[in-house]
Amino acid sequence: MKPFAYQRAEAADSAVATVARAGAAFLAGGTNIVDLMKLGVTAPDLLIDVTGLPLRDIEALPDGGMRVGALTANCDLAIDPVLRTRFPAVALALLSGASAQLRNRATVGGNLMQRTRCRYFVDVTKPCNKRQPGAGCAALDGEHRDLAIMGAGNGTDRPARQPLCIATNPSDLAVALALVDAQIELLTANGPATMSVHEFFRLPGDRPERDTNLPPGALITAVVLPATPIARMSTYRKVRDRSSFAFAAGSVAAALDVRDGIVRDVRLAYGAVAHRPWRAYAAERLLRGQAATVDSFERAADEELAAARPLRDNAYKVPLIRNLTVGVLRGMTEASW
Template identity: 55%
Template sequence: MRPFTYERAETADEALALHAGGDVHYLGGGTNLVDLMRLGVARPERLVDVTRLPFDRIETTGDGGLVIGAAVRNSDLAADRAVREHHPALAQAVLSGASGQIRNQATVGGNLLQRTRCSYFQNVTKPCNKREPGSGCPARDGEHHNHAILGHTANCVATHPSDMAVALLALDASVRIRGRAGERVIRLNDFYRLPGDDPARDTTLEPGDLVTAVEVPPLGMPSRYRKVRERASFAFALVSIAAALDVEDGTIRGCRVALGGVAHRPWRARRAEEALRGAPATETSYLRAAHAEMENAHPLRGNRYKVQLATNLIVRTLSGLGDGS
């Protein structure tokens, strides 16, 4: 680990000022960043501690929505009564994401900004376009059983690891950002990037941008998060799903579907949602929607199983929501 300086910000303006110049990272819980520093993947010149900023509260809005501060600990988010009652998929996603010890330390903002767990990205002796642009993507022909089947390119086939982000995407959440040009709000769907020609950038954030909160609108329908992993003890998703379904008189009036473990970013299943709206709430409809979403899948040699796994997970999760089981 190379030497770095450590600064503690007391205000958002101070954090922005301290971030100026050089390779600077904001430090929240540090559960991902510190690991990357130990591996030599992240080599910041300065860390700016933002844990004392006043973004550690969960507020309910009058219409049933939420405003979740970026410094809220994951354990507090999962335990919050309003989250559990009105957005259960979010609580389920957080609880499936890590051990209790990590949840006690990790923050909402840090969870959204965590980097991929691709083994080539984390191994500084290997080439990786995400770590060293232009060096190549050995995962395409190497070990990629848990890599992307949707939205990937020749430059990067890594997947985004967050469970929370998948649930928030299905909930139509937005991100509040404080930057040098002032404050703005970005829908989570526009916050993350596909790899394209620049896989080193995971998000649309500008240098120095500070995530301050997440806005979650009211939902008004049952939701659920389900995750398939290689072991039950806090592994990253092979495929995960966050879904919400509104059924009246046997017909689907509204739906939300987002997938994890399948792309460089949390994946909103728009094709599946379009196929579901107005359709009968039956397994046939759920299977048709899953097939519509997977039509654009481009699996690699070692992860073709994810297409069927995602299909089965969509059908099972929507069936449970549809019949209330």
């Protein structure tokens, strides 16, 4: 590992000013960045430890929303009784991530900043456009079973060229936050700022080295879950190769409001299919006002997945996500009756 300096942050504004300098990075739970440093994927000259900052509060807002400090441990948020009532999909997503030991250490803000687990990104002997722009993407012709089928540039956004990156975002939490249109509060070099979760995460496009649109040096200070009545009727389901401590092969966060057999409102978000959590807007539009039947659920999933562009070894994700969507919505409909 490359030698580096270590400093404990005394205040958030001074920490942001320091990290804005080239070669510095924040350290919170350390469950991702330390591994990447050991592998030689990242090599900051200076780590700023922010764990002493007062960013751990979980606040139930009077309008029905919640505000969660960025240094809140994943395990603490997952068991919060207000979260489990108001935003059950978020609680389930947190409990689906990693292992209990890692959830005790990992933070909410760090979870959103974790980097892809694509094997070519973490192997410095292989070409990777995310790690080294212009190097190429070894995953295209290599091992890509777990990688993107949506929005990677092998679809309508880059029709004439191969994608530059087919990595997937590994966060379970991010999928549930996309479902409820969460807001991310930041402290930047220019002061406080707020971004929606949809603005925060990005597709690779021509800048695959960028996972997010976070301004340089900015620190996530909190996540706000806006008052969302339908979120009380939400869930999260994850498919993985083993029952714990594994990243998703595919996941679905869903919220559903059915009255008299008709879908009054619905929200869907997919995980492990794209460079960012994938909000299934096309499926939502098709379902609203339709009968809550298996046929409607299948047609909605097919509408969303029509944009999928799977590669040689990950085409299984299309029927996987389709079946997950139908199964989750069917179960929620039956429960509502």
